[in-house]
Amino acid sequence: MKRFTMPGTEIVAPNVVLGLMRIQEKTDDEVRELVRTARDAGIDFLDHADVYGSDLHGCERRFAEAMRLTPSQRDELTIQTKTGIVGEGPYFDFSYEHIIESVDGSLAALDTDHIDILLLHRPDALVEPEEVARAFDELEAAGKVRAFGVSNHTPRQIDLLKKHVRQPLVANQLQLSITHAPIIAQGVAANMAGEEQSLTLDGGGILDYCRLNDITVQAWSPFQAGFFTGVFLGSTEYPELNAVIDRLAAAYDVPAIAIATAWITRHPARMQVVLGTTSPERVAGAALGSEIPLTRAEWYEMFRAAGYRVP
Helix, strand or coil: CCEEECCCCCCEEECEEEECCCCCCCCHHHHHHHHHHHHHCCCCEEECCCCCCCCCCHHHHHHHHHHCCCHHHHHCCEEEEEECEECCCCEECCCHHHHHHHHHHHHHHHCCCCEEEEEECCCCCCCCHHHHHHHHHHHHHCCCEEEEEEECCCHHHHHHHHCCCCCCEEEEEEECECCECHHHHHHHCCCCCCCHHHCCCCCCCHHHHHHHCCCEEEEECCCECCCCCCECCCCCCCHHHHHHHHHHHHHHCCCHHHHHHHHHHCCCCCCEEEECCCCHHHHHHHHHHHHCCCCHHHHHHHHHHCCCCCC
16 A cells, blocks of 8 residues: 655555445444454554535544554554535535534544544535634644645635634545546546637646645545446446446456556555545445556556546
């Protein structure tokens, strides 16, 4: 498993992360097997959110109940969670009061005294950066949160937060897969008139922005075809892409899911792939893509096979 020190932190992180948004209905044994498989593959970084589960803090609580970590076991893990989505609306809330209440709820549910990384979930149109800064300062001073970041944020939204937030924003969790790659495709198609792929979206250049500002991109839904539209692996809608993936999987002697992982981890931005599966077999298979050295030709062949233009 390839590891790196996340800029702005002392966290030595794997480039594949175990997401735990679907464990609410899993048994203790199933949760433990999932985490054990991840650990065996070198994944000691876990991703949560307060809204994951059928009730508030549901998946965080299910994790803690199943794992019953000792203090030393807890210290072996990097636990990340998120705040900002109010499921009852749904709506978004980055107010001081909501952030503090959410973190306290996550700490109780996770049965821990600190969160390693706290992300602001989807952007709040009514955000007041001064309130976010106040909450972050209080959480850091109390030792409740050690590092901070965002999710699904644009360059200008991050700049607005940074005008008041003192702590480095160390991560931005963004949707990215080989078939849902606008944050990469826009740059490849720059200045190509008439090409939809060249359109500047969300302020443009978020991947380059994160690299310039030492923000680790965390790729969520790495195997989804689009925005929650099903996986592309094995899909009849992507025959050319799957033919390329299957050929590369045979060449590298790994399952196809490892090649899909490798397309992201091959990128020099040092991105993390956030797995959402609850299948231990798929976790183990995906983790094999952590260090696959795809060549430039192979990487671009997959890119073209996914339907993107390469001039």
